[in-house]
Amino acid sequence: MGSQNPWIQGMIGSTFGIVGIAILLNLFTATIRRKMVDQDKLKRIMKEVKLWQKERMAAFKAKDQQKIDEVNKKSSYMNKMNMELMQMNMRPMMITFVPFLLIFYLLLPHLFAPTVALSPIPLDVIPGNFFHLTCTQADLSKTPPVCNHVNELYLWSWYFLSSVAMSGIIMRVTKTSMTAD
Secondary structure, X not given: OOOOOOOOOOHHHHHHHHHHHHHHHHHHHHHHHHHXXXXXXXXXXXXXXXXXXXXXXXXXXXXXXXXXXXXXXOHHHHHHHHHHHHHHHHHHHHHHHHHHHHHHHHHHHHXXXXXXXXXXXXXXXOOOOOOOOEOOHHHHOOOOOOOOOOOEEEHHHHHHHHHHHHHHHHHHHOOOOOOOO
16 A cells, blocks of 8 residues: 655655645544534434443442343343434445545545554564564565555555544544443
């Protein structure tokens, strides 16, 4: 993923470019979410489900069988509410999924090099050799070399980290957060 002759040269430009794209795509998602999801209904359902779960846990901790039975009577209704929550959250994702794929696979590889940022520490914390977030010593010896230094972040991993870092802030600012507040 990434071009050997990218349109945006240099790690500083690439680093900030990816952060900018992550912000724009998160704003796009928040806008779609705001238009498609009734935020008041979402928060009301989330609050109701959260209260029920808290009540259920308290009944189980207290080992009060009568309270457990009473709370479990609402179980099918709460499952229905959870399904409605999932549907409300899936609708915007269905709209944004295809544009994200097109941007990520058709545009970003031409704009940026395979590695776009440098990490002070290795970020390969996922067990196994399924995929790496940062370059390893073995990546330096590949022909042609994928990266120039150990711990350089790959394009997709820097986008992922930037997107995760920005999404919470953007969801709070646009009031599309998925918390019951």
